[in-house]
Amino acid sequence: xxxxxxxxxxxxxxxxxxxxxxxxxxxxxxxxxxxxxxxxxxxxxxxxxxxxxxxxxxxxxxxxxxxxxxxxxxxxxxxxxxxxxxxxxxxxxxxxxxxxxxxxxxxxxxxxxxxxxxxxxxxxxxxxxxxxxxxxxxxxxxxxxxxxxxxxxxxxxxxxxxxxxxxxxxxxxxxxxxxxxxxxxxxxxxxxxxxxxxxxxxxxxxxxxxxxxxxxxxxxxxxxxxxxxxxxxxxxxxxxxxxxxxxxxxxxxxxxxxxxxxxxxxxxxxxxxxxxxxxxxxxxxxxxxxxxxxxxxxxxxxxxxxxxxx
Amino acid sequence: xxxxxxxxxxxxxxxxxxxxxxxxxxxxxxxxxxxxxxxxxxxxxxxxxxxxxxxxxxxxxxxxxxxxxxxxxxxxxxxxxxxxxxxxxxxxxxxxxxxxxxxxxxxxxxxxxxxxxxxxxxxxxxxxxxxxxxxxxxxxxxxxxxxxxxxxxxxxxxxxxxxxxxxxxxxxxxxxxxxxxxxxxxxxxxxxxxxxxxxxxxxxxxxxxxxxxxxxxxxxxxxxxxxxxxxxxxxxxxxxxxxxxxxxxxxxxxxxxxxxxxxxxxxxxxxxxxxxxxxxxxxxxxxxxxxxxxxxxxxxxxxxxxxxxx
DNA sequence: ATGAGCCGATAGACGGCGCCTATCGGAGCC
DNA sequence: GGCTCCGATAGGCGCCGTCTATCGGCTCAT
Numbered sequence: 200x201x202x203x204x205x206x207x208x209x210x211x212x213x214x215x216x217x218x219x220x221x222x223x224x225x226x227x228x229x230x231x232x233x234x235x236x237x238x239x240x241x242x243x244x245x246x247x248x249x250x251x252x253x254x255x256x257x258x259x260x261x262x263x264x265x266x267x268x269x270x271x272x273x274x275x276x277x278x279x280x281x282x283x284x285x286x287x288x289x290x291x292x293x294x295x296x297x298x299x300x301x302x303x304x305x306x307x308x309x310x311x312x313x314x315x316x317x318x319x320x321x322x323x324x325x326x327x328x329x330x331x332x333x334x335x336x337x338x339x340x341x342x343x344x345x346x347x348x349x350x351x352x353x354x355x356x357x358x359x360x361x362x363x364x365x366x367x368x369x370x371x372x373x374x375x376x377x378x379x380x381x382x383x384x385x386x387x388x389x390x391x392x393x394x395x396x397x398x399x400x401x402x403x404x405x406x407x408x409x410x411x412x413x414x415x416x417x418x419x420x421x422x423x424x425x426x427x428x429x430x431x432x433x434x435x436x437x438x439x440x441x442x443x444x445x446x447x448x449x450x451x452x453x454x455x456x457x458x459x460x461x462x463x464x465x466x467x468x469x470x471x472x473x474x475x476x477x478x479x480x481x482x483x484x485x486x487x488x489x490x491x492x493x494x495x496x497x498x499x500x501x502x503x504x505x506x507x508x509x
Numbered sequence: 510x511x512x513x514x515x516x517x518x519x520x521x522x523x524x525x526x527x528x529x530x531x532x533x534x535x536x537x538x539x540x541x542x543x544x545x546x547x548x549x550x551x552x553x554x555x556x557x558x559x560x561x562x563x564x565x566x567x568x569x570x571x572x573x574x575x576x577x578x579x580x581x582x583x584x585x586x587x588x589x590x591x592x593x594x595x596x597x598x599x600x601x602x603x604x605x606x607x608x609x610x611x612x613x614x615x616x617x618x619x620x621x622x623x624x625x626x627x628x629x630x631x632x633x634x635x636x637x638x639x640x641x642x643x644x645x646x647x648x649x650x651x652x653x654x655x656x657x658x659x660x661x662x663x664x665x666x667x668x669x670x671x672x673x674x675x676x677x678x679x680x681x682x683x684x685x686x687x688x689x690x691x692x693x694x695x696x697x698x699x700x701x702x703x704x705x706x707x708x709x710x711x712x713x714x715x716x717x718x719x720x721x722x723x724x725x726x727x728x729x730x731x732x733x734x735x736x737x738x739x740x741x742x743x744x745x746x747x748x749x750x751x752x753x754x755x756x757x758x759x760x761x762x763x764x765x766x767x768x769x770x771x772x773x774x775x776x777x778x779x780x781x782x783x784x785x786x787x788x789x790x791x792x793x794x795x796x797x798x799x800x801x802x803x804x805x806x807x808x809x810x811x812x813x814x815x816x817x818x819x
Numbered sequence: 820a821t822g823a824g825c826c827g828a829t830a831g832a833c834g835g836c837g838c839c840t841a842t843c844g845g846a847g848c849c
Numbered sequence: 850g851g852c853t854c855c856g857a858t859a860g861g862c863g864c865c866g867t868c869t870a871t872c873g874g875c876t877c878a879t
Contacts, residue, residue: 201511201512201866202511217827226866226867227869228826228827229827229829229867229868229869229870233828233866234866237865237866242588244595249827249828250875251826251827251873251874251875252876253827262587266583266584266590267587270580270583273580277572277577278552280576281553281572284569285554513837526855527856528855528856536838537838537839538856538857539841539857540838540839542856543837543838546857559856559857561846561856562847
């Protein structure tokens with residue numbers, strides 16, 4: 200049994216396609232095919248359902264796949280550990296983030312890159328469900344997401360900040376002059392919001408519902424930049440997270456107004472999650488060290504204060 | 510990096526000797542040497558301190574060694590898992606036991622062998638410290654030892670029985686007719702006991718001390734069979750665990766007398782320990798399944814009752 | 820129905836490297 | 850100084866992982 204063959208299996212399961220998996224492994228398609236068959240003969244068990252096309256793994260194949268991921272992860276951790284002993288981390292830090300947390304990743308990555316200049320970072324926008332899957336399959340090292348998600352199991356959580364909400368509204372709009380607005384008020388203005396499929400939106404809807412209001416956005420989109428793109432027209436308002444300020448600031452001609460919180464202690468917590476089994480990865484340890492000292496919460500709070508004062 | 514090379518490294522660390530490690534891997538000495546050097550060049554780090562003789566691993570080597578053991582263990586677990594899916598476990602169950610628990614292992618192994626006829630069992634007598642080391646280094650799957658040992662860390666415990674103590678004494682001796690004896694009384698008769706280095710003996714000494722008595726054995730030995738060998742002469746008595754009855758029974762011309770317990774709730778607990786990381790090993794799971802249903806405690810209790818009644 | 824296109828398996832050749840046996844160089848020891 | 854033990858080196862063999870080229874079969878559209 201060769202580690203290479205395990206890589207083939209993992210790639211095949213990921214790509215669901217022999218030729219693409221081979222390309223991902225930088226080998227020819229026959230090589231990958233042969234590797235899989237060799238693995239099958241070594242383990243004396245069929246791993247893939249052989250047919251005209253790729254039709255998934257056998258039950259045994261799934262089990263082997265799981266083990267293979269663990270073995271390969273151990274190997275990667277070994278190499279990272281050695282790199283760490285040499286004084287510098289190398290390789291790739293693979294980060295995921297839900298779209299609404301994407302904006303703050305730079306607060307982490309810039310500091311991380313300063314400390315570990317040999318590391319390249321892969322940052323991917325993912326749904327919270329995908330984050331869990333990718334963590335479990337060793338395909339990302341860590342992710343930024345809401346921490347109060349019931350589906351977060353088998354992970355370790357590291358809070359970074361608590362989300363606060365602002366109404367971003369045209370300077371000449373009805374709410375622009377107020378020091379704060381209620382959620383019910385906000386529901387009355389023309390809105391652009393994220394899609395209902397997204398966790399951020401569902402949180403907002405809960406706040407609206409708490410004041411017996413319902414938001415009826417004119418536009419729904421599934422990315423934060425898509426949302427801002429619409430705001431630029433000056434026709435709409437939106438409810439934004441204070442964490443987004445640091446990325447886009449406040450578009451020209453607009454104002455932010457704080458949304459009255461029914462209960463400040465229930466601000467949704469956003470933070471890093473890492474697989475419970477990744478505790479011993481040098482890369483993850485380095486990330487957590489940076490995250491611990493990054494002062495994300497304070498930086499965002501200061502930014503919020505500055506924007507509200509202006 | 511090849512799995513084989515990791516095996517070489519583990520073997521080398523274990524044997525402390527290139528030629529012996531090679532023999533353990535069933536390869537020639539140059540092959541093992543080459544494998545180690547290849548591993549060093551692949552990882553680009555020296556792993557062994559190269560000198561005229563083997564002088565230990567480098568710090569990096571120790572780290573790699575640790576990872577190597579984990580990787581190889583994952584591989585073994587994979588193969589066991591497949592064997593389990595085929596309906597029968599194969600391979601080797603590697604068990605350790607402290608000498609005083611050695612006698613009861615057969616209660617587990619016989620049942621285990623019945624359920625899993627393809628599995629061979631390696632049973633080794635080990636000190637409790639060695640048990641911890643071997644578990645950590647993936648060299649044994651599980652072990653029988655005292656569970657109230659402070660050094661038991663990073664393991665999962667599964668109690669099997671609580672040790673009760675008996676005075677095994679010549680039929681014509683002073684205590685033979687009594688229904689029970691105190692520890693102070695027992696300290697007065699000529700004794701054969703286990704060595705002070707052994708945990709069982711230290712437990713006995715605590716019981717003696719609780720009655721302000723001190724045992725002064727005429728003979729100390731470090732194996733249970735060595736102890737029984739002396740008892741055969743009919744000159745000595747000994748304090749035995751009730752678990753030993755099932756192995757040696759009661760030698761001809763001798764009697765067992767129960768030792769009065771100051772506090773029955775403080776009987777030392779004996780059980781299985783497995784490495785915390787071994788939870789997902791098919792072999793370990795099978796062992797625990799057998800151990801759970803073996804009724805070791807009841808079997809030993811019944812045996813004790815039978816011998817005391819006779 | 821038939822041909823185009825995609826997918827995975829097969830054939831055959833090349834080359835790396837893991838393994839062997841045989842031997843060497845060096846350290847420690849009577 | 851010779852003996853012994855240990856690990857490194859030399860050189861050859863053979864397996865197998867890799868490649869390119871091609872085949873067989875399925876799906877789908879014309």
